[in-house]
Amino acid sequence: MDMITIPAVNLSPILPEIFLSVLAMALLLINVFVPGKQKSYLGYISFIGVVVAGVLACAGWGTPVESFSGSVIQDNFATFFKIIFLVSAGLVILIADQYMEREECNHGELYPLILFTVVGMMLMAAGTDLMTIFLGLEVMSVSLYVLAGFNRANLKSNEAGLKYFLLGAFSTGFLLYGMALTYGATGTTRIAKIATAVGQMSVPSTNIMLVAGMLLMLTGFAFKMAAAPFHMWTPDVYEGAPTPMTAFMSAGPKAAGFAAALRVFLVALPTLQVEWSQVLWVLAVLTMTIGNITALRQDNIKRMLAYSSIAHAGYALVGFAAGNSTGTAGILFYMLSYAFMNIGAFAVIILIGKKGETNGNVMDFAGLGFRHPVLAVAMSVFLFSLAGMPPTAGFIGKFYLFSGAVQKGYVGLAIIGVLNSAASVYYYLRVMVYMYMKEPTEDFEWTQVSAPIALSLLISVAGSLIPGIVPSFILQYAEQAIKLI
Amino acid sequence: MFDNVWLIPLFPFIGFLINGLLGKKIKNETVIGGIGAFAVLCSFIVSCMTILNLLSLPGEERVANVKLFTWITSGHFNADIAFLIDPLSCVMIMIVTGVGFLIHLYSIGYMHGEEGFYRFFAYLNLFMFSMLLLVLGNNLLLMFVGWEGVGLCSYLLIGYYFHKKSAGDAGKKAFVMNRVGDFGFLLGVFTLFWYMGQNHNIWTIQFTELAANSHLLPTGGVVTVITLCFFVGATGKSAQIPLYTWLPDAMEGPTPVSALIHAATMVTAGVYMIGRMNYLFIRSPETLMVIAVVGACTALFAATIGTAQNDIKRVLAYSTVSQLGYMFLAMGSGAFAAGIFHLMTHAFFKACLFLGSGAVIHSMHHALHHAHSHDDAQDMRNMGGLRSKMPLTFLTFLLATIAISGIPGFSGFFSKDEILWQAFSNPHHGQLNYLLWGMGAVAAGLTAFYMFRLVFMTFFGECRITPKAKDHLHESPMVIVIPLIVLAALSVVGGYIGLPKVIGELFGGIPNYFEHYLEPVFRLSEEYMAQHAALGAEHHSATLEWGLMGLSVLIALFGIGVAFTMYVMNTELPKRFVATFPALHRAVYNKWYIDELYDYLFVNPCKALGRFLWKGFDVVVVDGAVNGVANVVMAFSGVFRFLQSGYIYNYAWSMAFGVVVILGYYVFK
Amino acid sequence: MENVNSYLIVSAILFSIGTIGVLTRKNAIVIFMCVELMLNAVNLTFVALSRHLGNLDGQIFVFFVMTVAAAEAAVGLALMIAFYNNKESIDVEDVNIMKW
């Protein structure tokens, strides 16, 4: 019997993942061995770690390297998404501490779990094997189940965790079945080989097993993106989860879902584009419409933003349905700017909120505009960006997404999209109405803005505005990222 | 040689600016009034020089365009600020500035002590300015500027006592009615401009150019449309049926205003406009007929109303409407010169009448004021026997009344008779002529009746106010009386420049100077008539003319007689008459309910429609649709919300459902 | 050896039964078990396909699925316990504070 010789592997493509994993483990140990209630130092360390990981990720820009015999790749596409994940994680780490302390659940494990989630998402983006993607997704999901239920003394948090878990597991079943069928139809799990195998089929769309596999995988990813009708978990989980985690979930996993789906569909199954475009067309319409319309009647701002997040998945799906470089580059850009604006909005919600997840209604923003003008202006920037008003990043993102659809010939989709954005304006404006146009019902018991949150707000505002005014550089990166898959 | 013609409108404008901007600071009435009157006097002098200049030219050359600057140029549309000097406009500026000056003078006395004295003179000067623009403008648009400008001033001056609701209403009514006319005027301009440009590539609205190219126009057809449009404008401005109702109401303004604007000048603008564009109107027999019929009807109709009014100024107002009807009858009969002639004589005697009535009212008001009586100073039933108190006023008033009644030898006789004759003898309306003449003659009789009724009620009999007040009645100051005298004199002699042909021949071939003078203006019409031999005048004998003349004089005398009987001899008679025909009297007294009819037909439906469109359509339908969409979306929002039941199995079901549908579609496609 | 399709059909049946279980049961643990049933059905597919295709990818995948199942079980049951601690129930009909 021969020894198994483990092949020489190039670790450089997964350097950020390795770094973050090691850091996370180290933090776990530090947390155990350094006693004390105060855990914010872990946040600082992990923020620095995220920045370092960002640097490591960026270092690989422009030099695609495959490793682990083709189960992972470092390409611009992966790098771009890694940056998105790191941005969301970094911002969330900055806003987490104040909230966690207020809610008395500032366990030190929070930060390692966030970092592990990032590792999982990165693997989803970088994976070139269905197994890698699946495992990355599971690492991410399992961490998120825990994060959603992190405030275990809070029933809402428990419920959020449980719902997320049960539905997530259920969707995993479909995803896996899809992967199995794809495996069956193509004989491999490597994305590149799938592409080859599909390329050899005369008419791939007639192989129902392949199509079904593709569709089932799509449903699995759609669950992570929170696309209708797989979105139902979103409002409840977002509402119940600790607010920083909600912010994180709305930005990171959604992007990760898109990353994986984009990789699988664009690289492995481009020949089935007609089919998946059709499905995505429908899903995009459903998602946008349901998200936006339901959000109109929400009073709880977290829940409202949850529906808004569904709607945003819908917008991104518009670009995905188009499947061309404009649309997909739009997704990349949009996911990045969405991370900024959405986490920024959640940061403000954290500041307004009070212990026990109270004071989280739209009405509680009444009078903010003139009591805390800076905060209100920041919130307005986020909301306008979410609503897609120029000159914010949200507008440019939507512009590219819808342009993709138009370029592809899906003018109808683009029109439904813009009508949806018009409807969405209502509920974003509603917050502003309360902030600026209503008198406060009670005085704000003002908790001081901690430095990390201030920093995250600053970054978020910059991230929502600057790409709106000079979007070229990010768009060009997104273009490059799209080209290389 | 007419280079300084622009000074004519300029002086009043300067007067307007001074009084308008600084009047409040000046405060001294003499200065304010002096400035106002002097400005008009200057215009009058320049006008005199202008007409003298004009007369020094041979007949054919009596036309000149004086351009100041280009006003609007856009594409092939061009309008200048430029003045047209020709016999017609010269006559008009003479009347306007001459009568205007007298009335300004009069106003200094009449308006003494009124609040906003400066405002009055400012408006009056602005009116002069606008009126002069109207008559001098060398293109339709500039004429329209004056046209609207006088309307504005009329509005402002009617509403001079703005604290009285009736005054405000009357002003607004005048303006709106005028606007209805303007609507027609504008359409006329558009159609004319477009038609000439479109078919002959002559894009112009300038009078001389239009005249020069009028031979390109067809007879009838589009010209009828154009001229009818213009005539609608004229009915508005000149208070003809159906747009006359504003004029009686306009008596809410101070009396000099009524004299100047609502008798002598502005209301004749419609006549002037038709005269100005006679070459158009002559080309449309249909329009001429409409004009003649409307004129005759107005003359008769307004006269009937005039017989039953008790407000001294209202009687005069209806008389004005009626007299304007005459002018239109003349215009409609193709007797443009006769119409303009009547315009002029009417300006004299009607101004005199108004000013005289103003003097009476002034005096009455004064007296009643002293007696602390709240009786109406304008109601003739309160007057009577003023002859002795105000002899000069009475005399001038009487002369003017005789003039308007068409008693031979006075100006009104010549002009009115000319009109009646032309109505009878013109070649345009065939058999209709007799009817027209008849209406005119009856109206003449009615005119004589109500005018003398007025005179008798006012100046004869017993004074019907309290003795205490009576003591305060006295003759007006000289500044008021002098204009009366001048105007009375003019109304007596003014007719002699336009003697009818038969009379002229009687006196040794004195030509009709006025007609001759205006001949260049109406030459095109004459030529047109000459060309269309079919329309050539059927010859009427001089005897017939004499006969008709005598008949009309008789009718007038009959009217005077009836008035004398009813209001001097047997003052019970009117009451008995009223008792006998209560419905008729009520109808006439209430002006045939025309105002009510208009309210019912136009005003109320418009308001109701507006209210419906607002509350019913705008709010319910349009906004309802908008809010409805929003509500439907919100309703969906409510529905979608409840799909989100909170139960895991429902969520899972939704996911499974999605999977099944998506798969099913492709599996069983 | 049976035809690969037989296995695939069996797995499809098991998968559907698992789905039905998830949709109809109220007990969170039973629902989780039904999810496990679904995963097992997929595993069967993988193994059958792997055998048919003659490569081991599918079986390796199954190996990882089992790991994932274990990890999920650990976390999921922990979540249920946490929920139970607060609510004294793991009936999914009680998991509906948040709705609409």
Add this chain to the structure above:
Amino acid sequence: METLFFLIITLVAIVSAILVTTCKNPINSALALVMTFFCLATYYVMLDAPFMAAVQVMVYAGAIMVLIVFTIMLLNIRVDASKKHSHKVVLGSIIGFFTLVNTAFIVIKGHVASPNGPLTGEMIRQQGHTELIGREMFTNFLLPFEITSILLLVAIVGAVILAKKKI
């Protein structure tokens, strides 16, 4: 013979699977699930994957099910409460039925790729299934294998965070 065996196993698997979804008592469901797992292990053996069968028994039936049963005991869960949501059962069954129709149709109609690997029953028996798996896992699928370690770590940390009495 083999077919008969297959059919019997299939029958048992399906019946026990149905029992999983219908038993009122969670413990009974759990036991039925264990039964299903055993059936699957049998399949794996029939499919020349003895190692998978072993892992199936050990990990699933052994570890996961023990964990589940343990939790059921811990939480002292009784039978499902009597109130039935029949519409939910009906709707769920309908969707489940359609899922079955779809999936069955797919696997019947779908084209499975033709064999592309070297693996044959002969070869497995020769080389040993475990070794083959091991080789694959440590060469081609090294990265996923490493990821599982992180996954398990996360699961441990998470479970501790969520379920420990006092942190």
Add this chain to the structure above:
Amino acid sequence: MSNHLLSLTTFLPILGVLLLLFIPKDSKGVLRGVALTVTVVTFLVSLPILTGFQTNADFQFTENVPWIAAGPFAMRYNVGIDGISLWLVILTTFIMPLAVLSTWTAVEEKVKEYMICLLLLETGMLGAFISLDLFLFYIFWEVMLIPMYFIIGIWGGKNKIYAAVKFFIYTMVGSLLMLVALIFLYFKGLEAGFTNFGLVQFFDLRLDPATQTWLFLAFALAFAIKVPMFPLHTWLPDAHTEAPTAGSVILAAIMLKMGTYGYVRFALPLFPDAAHRFTPLIATLAVIGIIYAALVAMVQEDVKKLVAYSSVAHLGFVMLGIFAFNTQGITGGMLQMLNHGVSTGALFLIVGFIYERRHTRLITDFGGLSKQMPIFATVFMIVTLSSIGLPGTNGFVGEFLVLVGSFESELRWWTVIASSGVILSAVYMLWMFQRVMFGELDNPKNQKLADLNAREIAIMVPLIALIFIMGVYPNPFIEKMDPAIQKLIARTKPVGQTAQQMPAMQGLPAGHPAMSGSAATSVEQAVPAVANPNEVK
């Protein structure tokens, strides 16, 4: 051209905003002063644009630098003005100081934020007028909404929130559809070999009629909402009624012009065939708007709402003129835009004046104010007359040219109906004026009203001067815009009209029977005599 005048004008208010940020919010006087100074300086800076403007059809003061380039898109910072936008730019910079001045005492709370909003608004509006890049235009077009939304929503009246949200969403719906059309158009341009969003090149892109139709409809909808045209006007009365004075002034004077400007600059030349095809529809809506708004205005009880509806009617005239597709019509439309800016702006200021004094705008609460406030009465009167288009005031010239132009075009019958609007406008404006200013001064609250103060007079004097200047001597205005309008008309010729017919066509409505045979030759000879000196190139 190395001249950055346009950018300077446009972004000067932003500098003002930065300045304002550093001023403490309690020193209201300073805040107002700075804001006023900034707007005045902006106006002064914009004057050289006017004086330096060459009377020709070219875009001038252009600046063109790359801005965004990614994927298929290339957006440029491409600005410039021609005769059409010139006056609107000047109007904007002219109105803004007056608007700021009007808030002196009207806005006592949150002054800083208010001024910031006003200045941001100015930048947005100016930007939209100068943009020669479709994308850039869209950005500014949308940016405008935000400060206006806050102005209405924060400083507005009782029902401000409803009005603000309605305003925002209404406008948003239209403009978003325009965005889709814009993108679509861009891709059509790409097919034709264009490389960026530059507006001018798209004028030469003759799309097929079907495409044009859809794109035109999308653009037209967006602009129609902004104009606003019947039946998309219902946001306007609400927005106007609730907005503070300066908001109403800006909304009426400038923002509504965005819609009509949009037609002139974008919808017409980009999609000429479709524009011609939809002329009857748009003219019908315009005419309905004129009559309808007038009737509705007549029965309004709130002065401001009345003025708002009058805006709808006025802009109906503008639309009618624009869709006449001839020199007079479009010139009239453009003039009417300016006139409406001046007159209706002034009207809203006036309403603001009395509102500030009495805190009511109901007509029935007033009456007889003339006695108490003679200066106010005079000013009000002049503005009212300008609004009803009395000759000698600005309103007349525009309205007349519009009607002449549209009468010459195929819209003859529409013009006839529209002309009756002149009656109705007199009815509702004078009736309102009469009820407010005339009659007995019987409401005791009105008896102590103060007349206009120096500041208010200072606001009104420039407007009134302009009313008369534009009424009496409009030619300089027309001359500057004429070449651009000629070019526009040449561009909007429907397909099938050949180029050599153009000089003649200038005089004649399209496709008229008179164009055939000898008429055409005689026309050509006659043209030099009557045609405009500015020949079409």
